[in-house]
Amino acid sequence: MADHKRIDEVTGTSTSGHEWDGIEELDTPMPRWWLWSLYATIVWGIAYVILYPAWPMVHGATEGVLGWTSRGQLEAEMRADAARRAPVMNAIAATPIADLPAKPELMQAAVQGGAAAFRVHCVQCHGAGGAGVKTLYPSLTDDDWLWGGDLATIDYTITHGIRNPDHKETRTSLMPAFGRDGILNAAQISDVVSFVRTISRQEKPGASSARGATLFADNCAVCHGAGGEGGRQVGAAKLTDAVWLYGGDRASLTATITQPRNGVMPRWGERLDPVTIKMLAAYVYSLGGGEKPAPAPEGPKADGKP
């Protein structure tokens, strides 16, 4: 091919010797700086291989003299972030939970931290945003609380859980299985359902509900209160309102009285640190139904009365 090489008159450059129908190719030399750039990248590459993990081996890879690992970098970043957050976390730890709302900035930080922890530990049951799951897990956004909705109460509930076996401080209660265990027969359950639907203003009073009132007073009032206003010390639901965890229609109420669910929640005090639980409580409190601390554990609700 070299035979066909010649110097192009116009440019003074050698041709490559290739020719297609009279069209020739110039063999323009690369600029020298381009070559230097190539050498620079080679030097860079060698330095990189020496400094950083590079060659894959049978087990792992060469480590590099800097000892850098992505895991180590992540750990350093996590440590730095923990150090960054430390003042706020310490301040939250030092503040009694009931005093948080009085410090808006601390409260906001706690709510944000709680939102993050909630997404990790709580959404599996209580749903994103604390929306709850109908007939399974209570909504945390409304103004109806089984065990109470002020900050300290929420904190206690999260710490000790609900109906934990072998835990003294857990919140616990047991609604009898009136139907399954034969405490009430089907007709009696139907009457109690009528009464409950009457006090929640879903049905008009009638003969059935009148019979149910007596049964309610004998069997239910001890926990749910004489008027069905609920009892927070035992987590007994308020039956006069519009919020029903397991449904307020006849079929759902019948099912609940026949065989109650007695829902459980893990005790988080053993898994999470007190500050995280405090932040979780602040977050749940902020979802819209948070209550002012009640003067007594079973005092009237501060929220939601018509």
Add this chain to the structure above:
Amino acid sequence: MASPEDLTHPALYEARKGVYPKAVNGFFRRFKWAIMAVTLAIYYGTPWIRWDRGPYAPDQAVLVDLANRRFYMFQIEIWPHEFYYVAGLLIMAGIGLFLVTSAVGRAWCGYACPQTVWTDLFQHVDRLVDGDRNAQIRLGNGPWTFEKVAKRGLKYLIYLVIAFWTGGAWIMYFADAPTLTQDFWTGQAAPVAYGTVAVLTATTFILGGFMREQVCIYMCPWPRIQTAMMDEKSLLVTYKDWRGEPRGSVKKAMAHPGAFGDCIDCNQCVAVCPTGIDIRQGPQIGCITCALCIDACDSVMAQVGRPRGLIDYCTLDDAATEMAGGVAPPIRKTLFRPRTLFYFGLWGAIGLAMLFTLGQRTRLDLAVQHERSPLYVQLSDGAIRNNYTLKLRNMELRPRRVEISVSGLPEARLWIDGGSRETARQSLHMPLAPDSVTSARLFVVAPGAGPARQDFTIAVRALDDDPRGDRETIQFDRPGTEP
């Protein structure tokens, strides 16, 4: 470049051929001085201009505040969501280049391009240290004497100072210049500041000191794009070969009157060229149309008593006319033609539209997001609550008090974090910090009876002298909206 004898082993790589442009004086050289002074003054000086914006904003006239996501330019403050103004500026810059290129060819390359300006500056440094063209060539080819080492050292030191100053000026646009200068020298500036200065110092040192015309010839895409935008009416630096050829010295021309053209082959146009080309070979990619060869040729023509303009700005059309013996129309006729007027109109229209919208923009802005988890909350008394996330942008540099209200949702009550349903009303007041976004969770309660999904309006209005505000229509959901 391969020499004819060496065809079997052509050079794979070509070393840079030194360019030692000779000093020249004339109209275009003075013009270039002026442009260099103005552009460098703008670049180095702008961050130091102060501009009082009150206590809630920095007092730097031009500041790209990346940390706080604000862009300040004198009276104008741009927020990130208004980035389309920057996009508009970029479009204007693009069309501006079209306009300039179609009218006056590669004027950007020749006068205003940073690569050109800094190369010009560094070439003056060469002359200052090494002397003019011939002295530079002599020194470059000569042995490494003490004098050469000293001169090279001094020259590179000056390069480095200019390069460092250039890199240092760049970071001043991104932080308060006096503070950053102090932090920089006391070692307290951010690592990215030192990194940026280091990178820009290196690129300025290399590109301005050593790469020079190779950037224009090998690296820059703009000369390639420009060829697509130039036409037969765009100005080019043209050697008028019909007037100049055949070349001959004054002595030869005197001996043979009429046999030679005006070009006396003095090579001055080549000697002064900052990219080292010979303009007499016609238009070429290496020509950045800096017009220094025009100055050189004009001064030679004056010396030999011939009319100026053997090398001159000329369009392809005019060249054809002159070659045929005609007289080219005046330059302003070529400048104002439909194509350039169209570009100018487009450029101006975008600018006016941006100015208009800048004058009209509201500095109080509301964005509402309906929380979807849950879509609604059943309250114990039968009422329904929906939650919304409000983002209120107070883009004015003063604290403001605003009123949030709802309409189109009967008996609605609203409150935000920290409030409660007992104290809720149909509207609420809240303070907004200056030049900031305030986020709030808005709780809206309405009676349970109503359509499953209902549109209503949330409005924000300032409670001061400027009542303009913003409103957004959004849904209120009740049971029955689940999919």
